[in-house]
Amino acid sequence: MDAAIRTRDLTKAYPKVTALDGLDLEVARGEVFGYIGPNGAGKSTTIRLLLDLLRPTRGSAEILGLDVRRRGVDVRRRLGYLAGELALYEEATGRELLTFLARLRGGVGRAYVAALADRFGLPLERPIRELSKGNKQKVGLIQAFMHRPEVLILDEPTSGLDPLLQRTFHELVAEVSRDGATVLLSSHVLSELEHVADRVAMIRAGRLLAVERIEDLKRSAPRKVAVTFAAPVAAEDFAGLPGVSGVDVRGPLARFTVHGGMDAVVKAVARHEVVSLTAQEPELEELFLDRYDAKGAQGGPPGAAAPGATSRERGADA
């Protein structure tokens, strides 16, 4: 794989907790890659290690083929970064801060900054200290995108944004990805990544559980089907079909769950007169949580096992 981001055995251990435990990850160039996990899973730790803001206990990370520790300066030039806990210079206005950062970085078009601010509806002339959380987040996003970086690393990018602005953000991600940029974005909610990411990595208690294509997840997810027929049907009409389970027939109403392709089901249904049919979209969130529970129960890394060991892990740091 022509990787934009690659980690090998990347590990960060604190005295009481292994925040990240032997992470091997590859993100392809041009890919939009989601990184999900519950509070305290190790997402921010991974991102800080990639940014060389933290020193790994062992292992290494490369961005665009450059070791992040030895070639940090070269990496940063080609990178856009949004921190999970945004710290902005509060006294400046949005315009002043963005202009300052643009000068530091070089190669930033004023028109592009203005266009981004306009798109997100950011009031550029107000001091940052007067801005709402969402508006501060917009400043953070704009500074990450404004130099058209080859790689974007965004920690909880939609935090504080309303649904409309989340969509604006997703559109922007899709655009830069079409132009060849690689985007890694973390979240603790899958639904947020569903419409924007190509693949998603799941992490829990510092360990990588799985990397999946969103499409494959959707395809493999069970669908709940409910059909109302014009006349009563028999459970046997559906019970033996490939991938069908949980058949429940009451008179003309049939419900069941389908794993995999729907072809056999559609053909069996079509033998009767159909009044209505619904096939509930798979709940990806549930699917992921099932896997978390299954794998999490097998034991996490020492000192990082049960969610809730610290207030951070309980998500009490909101």
Ligand SMILES: Nc1ncnc2c1ncn2[C@@H]1O[C@H](COP(=O)(O)OP(=O)(O)OP(=O)(O)O)[C@@H](O)[C@H]1O
């Ligand atoms: N400086 C530190 N010293 C000790 N433990 C730390 C330190 N920083 C993070 N941790 C612990 O490492 C684990 C991973 O934290 P991290 O911030 O990477 O999680 P996260 O997935 O980003 O969570 P959230 O969604 O809550 O931001 C947590 O158990 C956290 O308490």
